[in-house]
Amino acid sequence: MMGQPPAPYPARKAEAIALAMKNFDRLQESRQGIGEEARLSSVTGPRGLIGGLKMLIANNTRAVLAATTALAAVALIAVVPVLTRGPGALEDALNGGLSEQAAKPEVVVAPNMATPEIVVEEAEAPMAADAPAPAPRGVFTRAMPAPKMRAGDAARARELGAIAPTAQRNEEFRPEPLPVPEADTEAFPEAEDNPVKVTAESPVSTFSIDVDTASWSILRNSLTAGTLPPKDAVRIEEMVNYFSYDYPAPEGGMPFATQVGVSDSPWRAGTQLVQIGLQGAMPAERPAMNLVFLVDTSGSMQDANKLPLLKQSFRLMLGQLGAEDRVSIVTYAGSAGRVLEPTPASERQTILAALDRLEAGGSTAGQAGLQQAYATAAEMKRDGAVARVILATDGDFNVGISEPGKLKDYIAAQRDSGTYLSVLGFGRGNLDDATMQALAQNGNGMAAYIDTLAEAQKVLVDQLTGALVPIADDVKIQVEWNPALVAEYRLIGYETRALRREDFNNDKVDAGEIGAGHQVTALYEITPVGSDARMTDPLRYAAEVSPSAEAAAVESDELGFLRLRYKAPGEAESQLIEAPILADAGPLAQADWAVAIAGFGQLLKGSTLIGDWSMGDAIALAQASKGADPYGYRSEAITLMRLAESLMQ
CATH class of the missing domain: 2.60.40.1230 (Gamma-adaptin ear (GAE) domain)
Structure with a gap:
C-alpha cells in the first residue's frame, strides 16, 4: 500500500494545484503540436498525458504527490454532485461543463487536514419527525466546492480517468443495493369470531x-x-x-x-x-372418475414448494387411479391450453410426460383456464362417472374474471351441471386463501393446502375417495x-x-x-x-x-x-x-x-x-x-x- 503524502501548507497546496494544471496544459499542447516524425522518434520522452504524468512524478515526487492527491479529490468532488442528479447529468457535464448548482455545494473542511474531508451520510439512527429524509447510502451530501473548469478541462478529466478510478478507490461511495422485500399478498377470509x-x-x-x-x-x-x-x-x-x-x-x-x-x-x-x-x-365400490387437472403455470408457481411439489403430488395420486378413470390436464398462464387430452389413467407414462413438460412462466388468467377445464369435463362426461375439476394454484387470480361475485356465479352454474370443483393450494407469499375457499364452496368441493409431500399423501392417497366421491x-x-x-x-x-x-x-x-x-x-x-x-x-x-x-x-x-x-x-x-x-x-x-x-x-x-x-x-x-x-x-x-x-x- 502506498504511504500517505506529506500534508502541504495552504500556500503550497495552491501552488501545487496550479503547477499540476499548468503541466497538464503544457503536455496537452505539446502533444497536439508535435509532428508525426517527432512522435515516432526513438529519443522522444514518454508519450501522451499518462507518460507525461509519469515523468512529472519522477522529476518532482514530493510536490506532485501532494498536488495529484489534491487534484484527484477536487476532480471527484466536482463530479459527484453531477452523479446525484441522474443518469444523463454526467454526460451533460462532460460535454458542456458543470451547472452552477452542481458547482456550489456546501464547503466542509476538516481541521488540521490538508486534504479536504469527504463527508458521507452514514447515520442510521431514528430521525426526528421534522428532519429531512437521508440520502441513500453511499451518496455524498456535503463536499468541497468544485474549481471553475476551463475549456478542455472536461475532456482532460475524461482522458485522465479521474472520475471512475477515483470513485472505485473510495469504498464508501459504492452504493449498496437496497433489499428487495418478498412479495406478500396473502389473503384470508375475514370473519368475526362467533359471539355468545x-x-x-x-x-x-x-x-x-x-x-x-x-x-x-x-x-x-x-x-x-x-x-x-x-x-x-x-x-x-x-x-x-x-x-x-x-x-x-x-x-x-x-x-x-x-x-x-x-x-x-x-x-x-x-x-x-x-x-x-x-x-x-x-x-362398496368406487365409481369411475373424470378428472381435469387445472394447473396454474404462471410465473409465481416456479418455487420448489409450488409447481415442482404439485407434480410430485399428482404422481402420488396417479397411482391410486385405475383404467376406468380418465385424466386430462389444462394449464393457465397468460392463455389457457390443454396439454393432455382425456387419457385413461392406466397410460401412466403419457400422463407423467405431460406433467414433466409443465413449466412456470407468464401472468395468471384463471378464468380462461376454468372455462377450458369445464369444457373438457363436459367432453369427458360418461354415465355413472364422477366429474371433477381439480384446481392447483398458489391462489393468484389477477387476470380474467377478477370480480369475485362473477367468478362464484360462473362456478355455481357449472356445479349445477354436475361438475364439482376442488382446490389445492401450494406455496406461501401470495396465497389467496379467501378466493380458494370461495371457489371450493361454490363448486361443491373441498379446499386443501399442500405444503409437504406427506400432506399430499394424506389428501390425495389416503383420503382420495372421500376427496373426490361425493x-x-x-x-x-x-x-x-x-x-x-x-x-x-x-x-x-x-x-x-x-x-x-x-x-x-x-x-x-x-x-x-x-x-x-x-x-x-x-x-x-x-x-x-x-x-x-x-x-x-x-x-x-x-x-x-x-x-x-x-x-x-x-x-x-x-x-x-x-x-x-x-x-x-x-x-x-x-x-x-x-x-x-x-x-x-x-x-x-x-x-x-x-x-x-x-x-x-x-x-x-x-x-x-x-x-x-x-x-x-x-x-x-x-x-x-x-x-x-x-x-x-x-x-x-x-x-x-x-x-x-x-x-x-
Missing part, C-alpha cells in the same frame, strides 16, 4: 358443514417456519376436522350417521361442550336450543359457513358436501340455566312465557334439537334428519382430542372467551387424549402446540 348468544333471544343456530383442512396445513407451515399464523388463517372447524375420530358407520343405507355428545368444558367451569359428529358412508350435497345443520335449560351458547368455529335461519329450508341455498367416508365435527359451548358462568344478565322486560310451556321445557331432558338437511348427489330436493340433544348424553369417543384442538385454535386467535386456559393446558389435554396415532398426525399436533407456546412468549 342468549338462548331466550336467539335460540336457533344454522350453518353449513365444512370438510376443508387447508387451515391446519397453513398454520403448520407458519409455525414450522418460526412464525405464528395470521389469525384469519385459523379456522377452528378445519383444525378439528383434520383429524379422524371413532364415529360409528351409518346403517340402513343412510349416507351418513349422526352422533351427539355432551362433556364439561375445560376452560370455563360451569359450562359444557356439545359435540356433533357426522360419519359418511364408504361405498355422497351428500348441500349439507346444513340447524340447532334449536332449549331456553329453559340453556341460558347461553356459542358455536366454536364455522364463522365463514354461517347461514340465516331461513336458509335451512331453502334448497336453492348452497352448502357444503360430504365425501365418501368423510367425517364432520362441530362443537358448541353452552351455559346451563342457573350457572355462575353466565356472561349476560337476564332482560328486565323479557317476554312472559306461559306456565305450561315453561313447565314442559323444564321437565324436558332435551338441551336442544338437531336438524340436518342434505341432498343426494344430482338431486334438487333435500331430505331431513332430526335428533334430540339429550342432557344426559355422555361424551363421544375421543372428545377430549377434539376439545384440545379447538382450544389450541382459540388460543391462536386470541380468544377472550376461554378464561385463563393456556397453551400448556391444551398440550396437557392433547397428550392425555392422543390415543392411537398410526400416521403421527396427533404427535405432530402436540409439537406444533409446543412451538406456538414458545413463539407466544
